[in-house]
Amino acid sequence: MKSVSHLQASQLLHNKFIVVLGDSIQRAVYKDLVLLVQKEKYLSLRQLRSKGEMSFEQDCLVEGGCLGQMHNGTEYKEVRQFQSAHHLVRFYFVTCIYSHYMKSILEDFRHGLKPDLVFVNSCVWDISRYSCSWVDDYKENLRKFFDELREALPEETLVVWNLTMPLGERIKGGFLVPEIEHKAPQLRYDVIEANFYSGTLADAYGMDVLDLHFQFRFSLHHRMKDGVHWNAVAHRKITSLLLQHAAEAWGVILPCPVTVYGERKSGVTHTCRKIFCTSRIKCEVGTSPPAGGPLRPSMVIFDWLLSRCFSSAFSASSWSISACRASIVSSNSLEKSNGEGQMRRKIWRGKFHCLLILLFFLLQQGKVLIQFGLNLLHTFISIFGGGVQLLLQEAEADMGLTQLLTLR
Known part of the structure; x- marks a missing residue:
């Protein structure tokens, strides 16, 4: 699958309010989305690893992060927002799918601006940091969250629940404090079980489900050495999957992904030649291919x-x-x-x-x-x-x- 281009992303999300909820992987999803609507560039390794910084690619830190105490506890908060003339993207760092902090976020939705698109996931922290017998608590929290989310948002809002990506055999990360290191070998199997529960329940509530665990089962070479996080190429693929899913839900035909002949230096793709498809979205560069899409x-x-x-x-x-x-x-x-x-x-x-x-x-x-x-x-x-x-x-x-x- 080819990546969605900067032009496609910026036009698809024109005058849209997007909210991303979740952990550090969701933070990287937010960052890649913010970067893509501004320029044709990949995230650097430093950008992927950093958290709580004051500014990232013209965005701003609204709450938490370096404005407060930087730690790896369950009470850590980080709210970021990017705003341009035609785009608004916001990120909330959450460690539990339903908590007092999540209630406050839902109150923001009730009394504030309604998002057009919500990307949400919460799993690894939920099943590792709160209880050894996590199954019942996680199911109950999911039900409460989906109930209140459905009440807080209008029907026009597209909610995409993305399943957790595959974990490695040996993992390390901010969430894996010494007290729970003994859970590491079993955690990748717990994620599969949790994905089944959350995906089934989200589908029952009428929400869209994007199975990233399935999509990346053969892309493990893009996973970082910590066994949890993923590189810039993987996150661009995540962004492309999310945007193509949103485009299909909105009835928008995206141009065919750009076929690029050239090389990439310092994260920027220097193209020699591009091939586009016809689309309802007008492109600056494009040709009309035969029916059924362009041939390689x-x-x-x-x-x-x-x-x-x-x-x-x-x-x-x-x-x-x-x-x-x-x-x-x-x-x-x-x-x-x-x-x-x-x-x-x-x-x-x-x-x-x-x-x-x-x-x-x-x-x-x-x-x-x-x-x-x-x-x-x-x-x-x-x-x-x-x-x-x-x-x-x-x-x-x-x-x-x-x-x-x-x-x-």
Whole structure:
């Protein structure tokens, strides 16, 4: 999956109020979103690791952080906000999905500006820092939170509950104080169980659920050494998933993700060439692709080779190049799928179909060549065989004449 560009993000979130609720991973989600609506750049390692700073990319620290006491306790607070002429993004650091502090946040929603989009997750702190038997407490807190959130927000607000990402076997982090280090080996399994409870309950309350645990199960190389946090590439993918989910919910067709040819230096992508799709969102640079989305460069070349092979042999056949190309286009289209794995399978399935067609074409051409050779051999025998038979008849006649003269 390609990343959402700065232009796409800024236009999609134009005049929108976005709220991000959660832990340090959600803080990084907020930071990447703030960065993306301003420029085409990735988060640096220092930006990912820092917390509670006074300012990040033109945002401001509203409450907590370095304004108060910096610590790793459950009472730590951090409220950040980025505001521009057409964007408003706010972040609340929470360590429990339902608490007195969460009630105050919901009161802000009731009596203040209503958010258009809410990204929320709270899991790791809930299941590790408050109780050893966390299951019942976590379920009950989720119900209370979803009940009050539904009352505090209007129906137009899009709430996305994103599931917790995979943890490593050996983990360390701010939440993992020495008192609970013995829970570390079991915590990654508890996260899977907690994701099941929270995802099922959020879906029952009619909220959108984004399974980041599933999305990143094969992207563990993007996880940091602490086994908890993730690098800038992973967070850009999270942002892209969230924004594409929001766009689909709002009925907005985003341009196809930009295919970039070039290199990235110091977090900034220096592009040599970009390919866009048509969209309801107007872009400064763009071209209209064929129906079904643009073909990748390799698939375009593959399609051209197939067209050259099949243009004369299968023009009236059901195995036409149009059917073959439709298979390629459908496998590369940006339709809704259940993840990159299925999209890869679709692409390779399309390639496999095309290879079968190519093999069938070669077999057909081989049959034609064999038939041509047989016809040529038959013609050769027909032409030269008659001449040989005539010579034999003349030789037999000469031999008969010789024997007759000898007898006389």
